Amino acid sequence: MPADPLQILKTVYGYEAFRGAQGEVVGHVMAGRNAFVVMPTGGGKSLCYQIPALARPGMGLIVSPLIALMADQVAALAQAGVRAAALNSDLPGEERRDLWRAIETGDLDLLYVAPETLLRGDTLSRLQRQPLSLIAIDEAHCLSQWGHDFRPSYRQLDCLVEAFPETPRMALTATADEPTRAEILAHLTIDETDAFIAGFDRPNIHYAIAEKDNPRAQLKAFLKRHPGESGIVYCLSKRKTEETAAWLRTEGYDALAYHAGLDKAEREANQLRFQHGEAVVMVATIAFGMGIDKPDVRFVAHLDLPSSIEAYYQETGRAGRDGLNAETLMLYGPEDIALRSRFIDESDAPDQRKRTERGKLDALLGLAETASCRRQVLLSYFGDACGPCGNCDTCLEPPKLFDGTVAAQKALSCIYRTGERFGQAYIVDVLLGATNERITRFGHDQVSTFGIGTEHDARMWRAILRQLIALRFVAVDLAGHGGLSIAPAGREFLREKAPLMLRVPPEPRARRGKVERKGQAASVVPQADQALFELLRQKRMEIARAQNVPPYVIFHDKTLVELAAARPTSRKAMAEVPGVGEAKLERYGPAFLSVIAENA
Template identity: 45%
Template structure:
C-alpha cells in the first residue's frame, strides 16, 4: 500500500506537517503537472521534489549547478535512509559507471546531475531507457539572463520538454523577480505551468546595516559575540578575502578565505573544513556558498555592498536555514556605490543590460540607506506586501531620530568650497574641528573662515554626518582625485538656504555597545543558561559523531533540532521522535546516544522542580525495572509510594519502553476492577475514586489504573 506524503514527511524527514505551499506543490507534481516554485533559502524547496521522488515509481533527476550542492543534499538524503547519488566532473570514470549501473538497476530514487554532464556522452540516451518520473531544475534562475546568476549551460535545459514530453518539470529558485520568473518558464518550455510563490519573509533573520568605517574592528566584536558559531563574510575582491581572513587569524579566530583564484583542491579542502565545523569563519567572494546546505550557519556579514537585492537576499539566506535565529550585517559606505557603478560601466554588457544592473544597484542602495523597516523593503522588492514592521531589524529595534542638520551641512559644504573642492574626509574633519596639524598649517587651511566652526562635534560625529550627507547626495566624491569632495546642485541649494538637510542623530559606539550588553545580560534567566549548556553538550557530541562518520555535523541533526532537544530533554524513543527533524532512520542511527547524553547531563544538573528532574525520575524507575526489582522494592529504593512507581511504569510503556504491565498486575484484581469500570463507564484518564469506593477500597489506585490501561490495550 502506497504511503501518503504526510507519512513520508514524518518517516524520512521527521516533521509532523508541511510548510506553506509544500503540500500543494507536491500534489501538482504527483498529478504529472509542471510548475515553478519560489521559496526563500531555507524555506523547504527540496522537500517539494524529494517527497514526490519517494512516492513516484522510477527515478527523479535533479539538475543542480554546483558540486557542493549535490554532495550536501545527497549526504543528507542518505542520512535519512533515502537512496541517492550524484554525477559530476569530480568523479572518476569507474565511480560514474557504478552510479549509472545503480540507476539502471532501479536502486536510486534521486540522481543529482550537473547540466553540462546531463548533455554530454550517453547520459540522455541512458535516461530515455530508464524510468524517469520527474525532472527537478534547482537554482532555475540560472537559465535566465535577467537573473542575477545566469549560466549559459542552463540554456540547454529547454531540450528536456522536447526529449521527455510526458515527464513533469519542477523548476525551483529562491530569488526571482517577475521578469525572471516569466523568462524561466519560457526558457524551459512550460509557459503555462502554475507558479507557487511562498512568502520571502525569513523572520528568524536579524537584519542590520553598519557604517562602513573600521570594518575589521566591528567584525572582530561581532564574531566574539558569536563564539563557536559558524559564519560567512562576503567580500567583493579576492584580495579582500585574504586580508580580512588574515586579520581574524591574528585574533585567534579559526578563519580561512575562499575565492575562485585558489586551486580546486584548496577550495574543496576549505569548504569541507567549514562544513564540518573545523573552521568557524569563511571569508569569501560570491564564488562560495551557492547551494551549500549547511543548516547551522548562524550569521552572514557583507563586507561590501552586493550588486543587487537578489544576490543579497540569497547570500543572507545561507544563515539560519534551520529556522533558528541568525544574524546578518551589511557594511555600507558611499564608496561601495561608486565601485559597483564603475564595475557596471566597465563591463562588456550591452547598454540595455547595464541599465538593468544600475536600476538593481539603486534598489540595493535604497535598502542600505533606509530609515524604515528593512524587511518591508526586502519583501516589497519581491512583490510581497507587509502591513507591519518586523521588529527584528536595526531600524525597528532602534528607531531613527532625525533632526534638522542644515547648519551642520552648510559648515561642511562651506569648508569644501573654500578649499577649492580638493579635500577628503580626514582633512575636512580637521578643518571643521580646528586641528592645527602639519597638513592643515602647510596648506594654510587654519586661516580659513570655516576653520574650527565645527569644534562642538567630535571627530566620529563629523565622520558619521559627512557619510550620511554623501549617501543622501548632499555632495559628491571624486575617487579618482584622492577621494576629494565635490559640490553639486543639491549642495548649492543647501548653501543658499533653499533646501533643508535632515540627518539621523549620532549614537556613540560605546553607548550602543553598552546598551547591547545590558540587553544580553538581562535576557538570560537561569533555566535558559542550563538549556544553553545542554545544547553545547549536544553540539559537541554531534561533532564527535560527525567526525567518526566523515559527514558534516548538520547532516546528523540541525541546530534547530538540537535546540528543541535541549529544551524538551527527550529520554524515550517516543519523546525523541516527537522532536522536529528526527524520523525513524535518524532515531535508529543516533537516538540512543543522544538520550544517554541528555540523561548524563540531567543527573549532573538536576534541580528540584525542574523539567530535567521530572524526566529523570521516570528514567531512574526504568533503570530499577530493568534490574528486575519488584514495584515494592523499587518504591523502597526510591523512597516513593508504590502507586507513583506504577504510574512511572505506565508512562514508560506509553513512551515506547518494553514494560510488561500484565506482569505487574494482581491477577485476582484485574476482573473485578474492569467490571466495575464498565459498570460505571469510567476510562483510565477519568477520576478513579468511584471505582475505588465501589470495590470497598480493596485495591489501591495504582492497581486500578494499571487494570484499565491493560484493558484498553486489549480492546484497542
C-alpha cells in the same frame, strides 16, 4: 518507498505536517503539473521536489549548480535512507559506470546533476530512455541574465521542455525579484498559474547595517556574541579575505579563507572543514556561494558593500537555515559606494544593463540608509510586505533624524569652493576650520566655507557626506584618490533648495554592538537545556567524524534543541521529535537516548 507524501514526510524526514506552502506545491506536482517555487532559504524548498520525486513513479532528476551542494544533499538523503547520487565531472570512470547501471536498473530515487554535465555528451539522450518522476531546477535564478549568480549553462536548460515534454518541471529559488521571476517562467515554459510565491521573510534573522568606523573592532565585537558557533565573513577582495582570516586566527578564531584565487584542493579542503566543523569562521569572497547547505551558520558579516539587494539577501540567507536565531551585520562606507559605482561604469555591459545595475545599487543604498524597519525595505524590494519586525537594528534602536538641508548645502558648497578634487577628510577639516599646512598651502583657509560647519563634529560630517554620496548628490573619484565632486542630483538640490532629512549616526557604543539585542543567536538553547544540548552535539560530532560526514546530516541543531527539551526515554518518544525519521531512529536512537538517560 510509500506513495503517500505525508507518510514519506513522517517516515523519511521525521515531520508530522508540511510547513507553509509545501503541501500545496507537493500536491500540485503529484498531479503532474509544472511548478515555479519562490521560497525563502530554510523554508523547505528541497522537500517540495524530493517528496513528489519519491512518491511518483520513476527517478527524480535534480539540476543543481555546484558539486559541493550536490554532495551535501546526497549525504543528507543517504542518512535518511533515500537512494540518491550525484553525476558530475569529478566521478572516476568505474564509479560513473556503476552509477549509470543504478540509473538504468531503476535502483536510484534521486539523481543530482550539474547543468554542464547534463548538457554534455550523451547524458541527456541516455536519461531520455529512463522514466523520470520529475525534473527540478534548483537555484533557478541562475538562468536570469539580470541575476547576480547568472550561469550561462542554465540558459540552455530550455531544451528540457522539448526533451521531456510529459515530465513535470519544477524551478525553485529563494532569490528572485519580479523581472527575474518573469524571465524564469518564460524560459522554462511554466505558466503563471503554476507559480507559488511563498514570501521572502526570514524572521529568525536579525539584520543590522552600520557605517564603517573601525571595521576590525566592529567585527570583533560582533563575533564575541557567537562563541563556539560557525559563520561567514564576506569581503570584496581576495587580499582582504586572507588578511582578515589571518587576523582572526591571531584573535583565537578557527578562521579560514576562501576565494577563487586559491587552488582547487585548498578551496575544497577549507570548505570541507567549514562543513564538518562546529565553530569555523569562513572569510570569503562571493566565490563561497551557493554550495553552502550548512544549516547551523549562526552569523553572516559583510565587511564590504554587496553588489545588490539580491546578493545581500542570498548571502545573509546562508545564516539560520535551520530556523533558529541568527544574526547579520553589514559594514559600509563612502569608498564602498564609489567602488561599486566604478565597477558598473567601467564594465563592458550595454547601457541597459548598466542602468539596471545602478538601480540595484541605489536600492541597496536605500536599505542601508533607511530610518524605517530594514525588513520592510528588504521585503518590499521583492514585492513582499511585513509590519515593523522588531528584529533589526532600526526597529530595536530607531535612528534619529534631523533637518539636514543646511548641512547638505554647506557640504556641497565646500566641495565646490575647494575645487571638487579633495577627499572626505579634507572637506571635513575645511568645514571645521582646521588649520594645517595642506589647507594653508592651497589657500582654503580663505574660502567662504572655511569653518562654517562647527555646529557638527567630524563624525557627524562624515555621516552627512556618506549619506550625500548614497543619495548620489556627491560623486567619488576613486582613480583620483577619492576626490569628491558635485553630481547632477546635487546641483539640482542646490538649485531647488528642497528640504532634506538625514540620519543622525548612532553613538560608537551602539555601532559596536554593545547594546543587548532581541533575537540573538546566543538564545538558541534555553539555559536549562544548554548542558544536555552540548553533550548531544558532542555525540553528534563523534558519529559524524567516524563516518566522515558533516554533523548536520546526522541531525540539525534544531532537532538537538528539541531532544534536549523533550528528553525522550524511549525509541517511541524519540520518534515524536521533529527531524527524527525511521532510518535515523534505527541508526542513531540508542546512542542519543543513552546520552539523555545518563544526563537527564
